[in-house]
Amino acid sequence: MTKLDSEGLPTYEQIDSVSFTDFALVEIDDLTFLRVENPGRSVRDLLNALETLVGMGFTVKPVTFDKGQPTTVFSSVDTSKLVGLKVVGAVLADDLVARMEFVSKEGMAVESMTVLDGLKYRVEHAVFELVLGGLKGQIAFAANGTVKISGQVAPKLVSLVEKDLHFFV
Structure with missing residues (x-):
């Protein structure tokens, strides 16, 4: 973060931020779906953490409704x-x-x-x-x-x- 000191010169400080992502794993038959609630611009941290837990070969593909609707x-x-x-x-x-x-x-x-x-x-x-x-x-x-x-x-x-x-x- 940049802020100005009393003389108007920029000073830089590091600030910690806290963010969280609500998600659910939904199992239907032999498939597991990841539902992310109110996703931010990037859910990369969540997907990286899941890859660490699951291991290499973990992939995610969005489910789209282009050929119909539920x-x-x-x-x-x-x-x-x-x-x-x-x-x-x-x-x-x-x-x-x-x-x-x-x-x-x-x-x-x-x-x-x-x-x-x-x-x-x-x-x-x-x-x-x-x-x-x-x-x-x-x-x-x-x-x-x-x-x-x-x-x-x-x-x-x-x-x-x-x-x-x-x-x-």
């Missing part, structure tokens, strides 16, 4: 609706890249969004609002494998997503 979540809630969508596509004929973000409080259906007709795109981020027993929650899927869950039913939603993880490996 169906147990959506079949186990009373209602669900898509309320946020961010897509990236290309219009090759015009040498353009399209980045579009859509938000709706009422929900939206991708099939009825004519602006996406004929566009080759990839979903970067999708947010769903879910209701279970009168309680609301949100689940957001990102292309990089990050799943954010919030709301009053968050613990239930986490367990439902974990039930489907083995389908996406």
Whole structure:
């Protein structure tokens, strides 16, 4: 850390910081999944510590939902609706890249969004609002494998997503 002394000259001090990462190891069948809660910019220290414990050959691969979505979540809630969508596509004929973000409080259906007709795109981020027993929650899927869950039913939603993880490996 740099601070200025009484004469305005910079002095350098070392400070100790404390950080922590909440994580869980989830075993489903013969697979072990690492769930990191509220990850910082880097979970390198955590992965290095796990490699030390497990040994050489330890690898981590993010689980992404690019070929579908965890169906147990959506079949186990009373209602669900898509309320946020961010897509990236290309219009090759015009040498353009399209980045579009859509938000709706009422929900939206991708099939009825004519602006996406004929566009080759990839979903970067999708947010769903879910209701279970009168309680609301949100689940957001990102292309990089990050799943954010919030709301009053968050613990239930986490367990439902974990039930489907083995389908996406």
